[in-house]
Amino acid sequence: MNAETRARASLLVRILTTPVGPPIFPSFTRGAGPRQVIAAAALPTPEMEVVTQTVRKTRLWRRERAEVARELCSHFAEGAALGRSGEELIREFGDPARAAALIRRAKIRGRPLPWRAWRRFCQGIGTLVLLCIALYAVLALRYYRATPVISRDYIAELNAPIAAVPLNDRAEPVYRRAVEALPPHPAGLFVGGDLIRPENPWWPDVKDYLAQSRESLELARLGAAKPALGAELMSASEPKGSARSVLDAAWGRSYGQLRTLSWLLVEDAYRAAEESDGATAIANLSALLRLGDHAREAPFLVNDSIGFAMFGLAIRATGTILSTRPEILSNEGLVELAHRLSAAGGGPFTFRTSGERALFLDIVQRIYSDDGNGGGHLSGSGTKELWAESGAFGEPLGRSALAPIDCALLPGRREVIGEYDRLVAAACEQASKPLFARTEDPDNFSMESMGSYKDHGMVGTYATVGAMIPDFGAMSVGAERLTQRRDAVLVAIALELYRRAHGSYPDSLEALTPKYLPGIPIDRFDGKPIKYKLAEGRPLLYSVGVDGVDDGGRPPPGGRDPSKWFSPARLREARRSPAVAAQIGLGGDWILLRMNR
Amino acid sequence: MKIESELLRGAGPLAVLKLLERSEMYGYQLVEALSRRTDGVLALGQSTLYPLLYNLEAKGLIEASWQTTESGRDRKYYRLTSSGRKRLATDTKQWQALLRAMSSLGLGAAPAEVRP
Numbered sequence: 263m264n265a266e267t268r269a270r271a272s273l274l275v276r277i278l279t280t281p282v283g284p285p286i287f288p289s290f291t292r293g294a295g296p297r298q299v300i301a302a303a304a305l306p307t308p309e310m311e312v313v314t315q316t317v318r319k320t321r322l323w324r325r326e327r328a329e330v331a332r333e334l335c336s337h338f339a340e341g342a343a344l345g346r347s348g349e350e351l352i353r354e355f356g357d358p359a360r361a362a363a364l365i366r367r368a369k370i371r372g373r374p375l376p377w378r379a380w381r382r383f384c385q386g387i388g389t390l391v392l393l394c395i396a397l398y399a400v401l402a403l404r405y406y407r408a409t410p411v412i413s414r415d416y417i418a419e420l421n422a423p424i425a426a427v428p429l430n431d432r433a434e435p436v437y438r439r440a441v442e443a444l445p446p447h448p449a450g451l452f453v454g455g456d457l458i459r460p461e462n463p464w465w466p467d468v469k470d471y472l473a474q475s476r477e478s479l480e481l482a483r484l485g486a487a488k489p490a491l492g493a494e495l496m497s498a499s500e501p502k503g504s505a506r507s508v509l510d511a512a513w514g515r516s517y518g519q520l521r522t523l524s525w526l527l528v529e530d531a532y533r534a535a536e537e538s539d540g541a542t543a544i545a546n547l548s549a550l551l552r553l554g555d556h557a558r559e560a561p562f563l564v565n566d567s568i569g570f571a572m573f574g575l576a577i578r579a580t581g582t583i584l585s586t587r588p589e590i591l592s593n594e595g596l597v598e599l600a601h602r603l604s605a606a607g608g609g610p611f612t613f614r615t616s617g618e619r620a621l622f623l624d625i626v627q628r629i630y631s632d633d634g635n636g637g638g639h640l641s642g643s644g645t646k647e648l649w650a651e652s653g654a655f656g657e658p659l660g661r662s663a664l665a666p667i668d669c670a671l672l673p674g675r676r677e678v679i680g681e682y683d684r685l686v687a688a689a690c691e692q693a694s695k696p697l698f699a700r701t702e703d704p705d706n707f708s709m710e711s712m713g714s715y716k717d718h719g720m721v722g723t724y725a726t727v728g729a730m731i732p733d734f735g736a737m738s739v740g741a742e743r744l745t746q747r748r749d750a751v752l753v754a755i756a757l758e759l760y761r762r763a764h765g766s767y768p769d770s771l772e773a774l775t776p777k778y779l780p781g782i783p784i785d786r787f788d789g790k791p792i793k794y795k796l797a798e799g800r801p802l803l804y805s806v807g808v809d810g811v812d813d814g815g816r817p818p819p820g821g822r823d824p825s826k827w828f829s830p831a832r833l834r835e836a837r838r839s840p841a842v843a844a845q846i847g848l849g850g851d852w853i854l855l856r857m858n859r
Numbered sequence: 860m861k862i863e864s865e866l867l868r869g870a871g872p873l874a875v876l877k878l879l880e881r882s883e884m885y886g887y888q889l890v891e892a893l894s895r896r897t898d899g900v901l902a903l904g905q906s907t908l909y910p911l912l913y914n915l916e917a918k919g920l921i922e923a924s925w926q927t928t929e930s931g932r933d934r935k936y937y938r939l940t941s942s943g944r945k946r947l948a949t950d951t952k953q954w955q956a957l958l959r960a961m962s963s964l965g966l967g968a969a970p971a972e973v974r975p
Contacts, residue, residue: 337890
């Protein structure tokens with residue numbers, strides 16, 4: 263490399279042409295470079311410029327450029343030797359840029375196969391990356407630009423029948439006054455937690471408190487006589503938000519009052535029974551049943567649960583009083599109680615799902631776009647609300663860079679609603695069956711969607727559904743058990759009325775029908791009539807329990823609960839494994855009611 | 860006469876192979892021969908010819924070697940390989956069939972005699 267050429271060369275070229283060059287890049291300095299070749303050809307400047315420009319634009323390897331330079335220089339030299347002018351030769355040569363592009367393409371075809379394969383591979387990867395970027399851009403645009411349309415006010419729709427109740431027919435204001443009239447709890451005594459029975463050491467303190475709470479008890483009974491609760495779901499003073507947030511506020515306002523009053527009424531019923539005040543006991547138990555109906559005013563599972571809990575208090579208290587102090591209850595009072603118990607909950611104890619569906623649809627309309635035909639997809643703003651509503655599972659989806667892709671893979675609005683309805687219908691179908699007819703746990707249907715949700719980590723296939731679908735299993739079993747207890751109490755009332763009329767208890771329940779009992783209730787664990795026997799002349803009502811085996815009214819050993827339902831599959835497992843059997847209370851009957859008089 | 864590049868695309872490589880059939884030639888020589896023997900119809904510019912030669916070389920149809928002339932100039936001579944001869948034979952038959960077909964449509968006479 264001469265001084266002039268070296269002066270014009272790049273820094274890298276100058277370094278590589280020093281003694282340190284060969285150890286760094288041996289092939290670079292092997293042979294003459296294109297500039298040396300062109301310089302050595304000693305062409306006239308215009309031709310040399312054309313060759314230089316063409317060779318540079320090929321962007322080939324150094325060796326290849328030198329080869330091309332040598333050939334092009336040879337070409338111009340031949341032309342000059344034949345007397346052609348430089349302008350002629352340059353004109354015939356054509357466009358250097360086009361020539362360079364064609365030469366480059368041709369020379370690359372001649373490169374080694376591994377090199378060409380690697381080039382194709384890199385081009386393929388590059389194309390794929392560009393496609394992915396383009397796809398991501400489209401999905402991100404779709405995701406972040408989508409805007410949910412809140413078209414229905416589900417709370418207003420649910421609230422409409424409640425708002426239509428005349429003010430004078432509403433129990434809620436009366437209940438509020440009843441709670442406000444309550445005296446403060448004495449230190450160490452909590453009225454409203456676990457029930458305190460007459461045999462409890464705290465019972466005298468409870469009686470004192472009840473004596474101070476007369477006004478509240480009167481108001482509670484007064485409120486229970488009203489046709490409806492009238493507790494509106496919406497409060498004008500609170501900000502309007504999602505349906506769930508509104509309901510949380512509504513439940514906080516009203517249902518704490520109902521719980522407090524229910525405990526007050528049942529404790530006072532026990533007091534009344536102890537003091538042989540049958541009329542007050544019946545009045546309190548009737549009011550308690552009405553309280554349960556009031557609690558179920560709005561069609562939500564939590565309302566049903568609260569209502570059923572109140573029914574349960576009334577049923578247990580009735581059963582306890584019947585078995586220990588039946589003499590305080592008049593025949594008329596017993597008949598009234600039987601009617602009240604039969605009517606509680608409107609008949610069979612069943613859970614309603616329309617409220618939860620409204621909540622679900624409200625969530626859907628807040629997180630999914632709406633194409634006007636029932637379809638739509640998750641939106642960026644909407645997914646943030648989803649995780650706020652469902653209680654975040656790790657990093658909220660909305661903040662993830664992969665959110666547009668995740669949400670594009672998730673089902674759309676129509677599919678999510680369809681899946682929700684399918685799962686709820688399947689769960690309800692199981693939950694509506696009596697225990698002996700159930701083939702699987704209704705919770706399996708909610709877990710089906712939840713399982714998919716959990717398997718995929720943060721984002722399940724039907725994450726919206728999984729977050730919103732209610733757990734029917736425990737609730738529906740509880741409703742069945744409550745129905746069984748109620749049936750037992752109704753039979754006990756019939757037995758007491760029979761005894762009073764005939765002087766003794768009947769040998770079988772058939773003797774009670776139809777005068778004292780419309781029909782013999784079934785044992786909800788085997789579908790056959792509820793079990794009845796006389797033990798030492800006193801009635802014993804029982805169910806065969808979860809194992810379906812009639813043990814003659816003997817409870818299982820070890821204090822296990824035979825009324826807790828398990829699926830047939832779990833029972834089969836228990837019959838094979840004593841350890842599992844010990845866990846689930848096999849080997850005994852569920853004692854419903856034992857008359858002690 | 861300027862020929863459409865689409866028509867030249869198939870003719871150019873075959874013409875070069877044909878010229879190299881008898882003897883090896885260097886780039887400038889090929890340019891001159893193509894122009895002269897076809898009355899300028901196949902007057903490929905150097906910016907077209909050299910890429911064409913490199914393509915044929917990459918396909919293994921021709922091979923090249925440098926030789927120094929008596930006057931001291933370097934020339935890169937191209938000659939047919941055995942694959943090139945086979946390709947020439949195949950393409951020649953195809954062209955002749957094409958020409959006969961075009962002639963039957965009234966689009967030309969039979970191929971002219973080969974000029975030295």
